[in-house]
Amino acid sequence: MISTALDTAAAVNPKVPRFELPECTAMSQGYIGFHLQKGIKKELRREGMPWHVATVVTQIVVDPDDPAFQNPTKPIGSFYTKEKAERLMEENPQICFKEDAGWWRPPSRWISRRRILS
Numbered sequence: 001m002i003s004t005a006l007d008t009a010a011a012v013n014p015k016v017p018r019f020e021l022p023e024c025t026a027m028s029q030g031y032i033g034f035h036l037q038k039g040i041k042k043e044l045r046r047e048g049m050p051w052h053v054a055t056v057v058t059q060i061v062v063d064p065d066d067p068a069f070q071n072p073t074k075p076i077g078s079f080y081t082k083e084k085a086e087r088l089m090e091e092n093p094q095i096c097f098k099e100d101a102g103w104w105r106p107p108s109r110w111i112s113r114r115r116i117l118s
Contacts (some may be wrong), residue, residue: 007078029057 006024009016019027033055041053080088085097 026057030055033057 006016006019006027010018037053037055044051044053080097082099089095089097
């Protein structure tokens, strides 16, 4: 969802840069971690506990040959109309899309290998 929000912001305001999936994921992790950290710290202080709380944004290495990539169950990334997908593919030939229930999106395996693993 964060990538959709940032895509919308970039479309509305040319000063907002477009971000790739890894950056969107890191921002989402940081945002959630920040609010959890604040809430946990608030409760610790309320209970008189002086401990510190930290947020850690992580990365993982995924095996590109994992059989789960053959039949992905959760789409990653934005959905586009056919016209928008064709325009994006024309602008950047490295991007490819496939139809999924009337919408167009990059295939999950392609995103996982190209965008996350690279």
